[in-house]
Amino acid sequence: MPAKILIMPGSVRTGSYNVSLAQAANKVLAEMGAETTMISLGDYPLPLVDEDLKKDKGVPDNAIKLARQFAAHDGLFIASPEYNSSIPPLVKNALDWVSLAPKDIKAYSGLTVALGAASNGALGGIRGLYHLRSVLMNVGAQIVTEQAGISRAATAFGEDGLPTDERQRTLLEKTCRSLLDHLVEGRGRA
Template identity: 50%
Template sequence: MQQIRLLCFAGSIRSGSLNQRLAGAMAKELSLLEMDVTFLSLTDYPLPLFNADDEKDKGLPENAVKLARMIAAHDGIFIASPEHNGSVTPLLKNTLDWISRVPVQARGPFSGPVYAIGAASPGKLGGMRSLAHLRDILTALGALTIPEQISVSAAHEAFDAKGSLKDDRDAAFLSACARNLVHLGQRKKPLEWT
C-alpha cells in the first residue's frame, strides 16, 4: 500500500481533552495501516483572535503560516472537534480563519489534502451537530471531506487506558474513517505532482 502523510489534531487544547484522545486514537489507527502519521496540538500554535485591523497592521502571525504550510504538506487531515453550543469551537474556527488568510501557490492547506472529521462529547449526541458545521466550513474553504465521520457519545467513558475506543461500533466507525481517508488520500493529486 502506498504510504502517504497524515496529520491529526483536535479543536481543543484543554488538558485531558476528549477530542485530543479521539485524534490520538485516529493517529494510532492510521499508524496500524502503516502510514506516516503526525499528531499536532494547537497548544503549540497559539494565534490571536482574528481581527482584520491587526492583520493589516501586523501581517499574518507566523503560526498561521506554519500551520498552513504543514497542513498543505500532508495528504490527509483528521480533525476532532468538540461541540460548543451546536457548532465548532472558537479555537478551531479561529485557527481555520487564520489559515484561510495565508496566500497559497499550487497546493494549499484546503485544496491539497483530503479531510476527515470527528467529534467526542460527554453528551448523548456525540457532537454530531458540530460535524455538520465543520463539514460546511471545510467545503466553503474548498476542501474535500470524506463522507465517513465519527461521533463519540459519552466520550468520558469511551476510551480504555491505551486510548482505544472500547465500543465495537465506535471502533468500526473510526476504522472506516481511517481506511477511506487513506484510500482517497492516496488517490488525490500526490504531493510530487504540484
C-alpha cells in the same frame, strides 16, 4: 510511499476527550500504514482573526506555520469538540487564519479531511461536524463522507486508547480507512 496524515485535536483542555480521539485516530491510521503527525493548537497560539491586524501586521507567524503543516500533509484528521451544536472558537479561528495565509502555501488545495468528535453527550459531538464540514468545503478542502462520533467519551476509551464500544471503534476505523482510500484513489494530494 505512505500517505502523510496530520492529526489535529480541536481542544487544548487538560483531559480533553478530543485529544483522546485524536490519539486513537493516530493509532488506527498508523496501523493502516499512514505516516502520521499529531499536533496541538496550543503550540500555535493565535489572536482572534482581525482584518485590521492582518492589514497592519500581516498574517501571524503561527498561522503561516500551521498552514505549512496542512500543506505538508496529504490528509488531515480533525477531532473537534462541539460548542452549542457548532464549531469551537479555537478550531474556527485556526482554520480561518490558515485560510488567510499566503496562497502559494496551498494549505487547503487538494487537502482531504476526515472528521471526528468526542463528547459526553449521546450524539458524540456530531452536530458540530456539520458546520465544520461546511467551513472546510468552502475553503477548498475535500471532506470524506464517513465521520466518527464518540459518545459518553469520559468512559469511551480503553487502556489501548481505542473506543471500547465496538460500534464506535468501527466508526473510527471506517473514517480512517475512508481518508486513506480517498488518497489512494488519487482524489487528494497523495
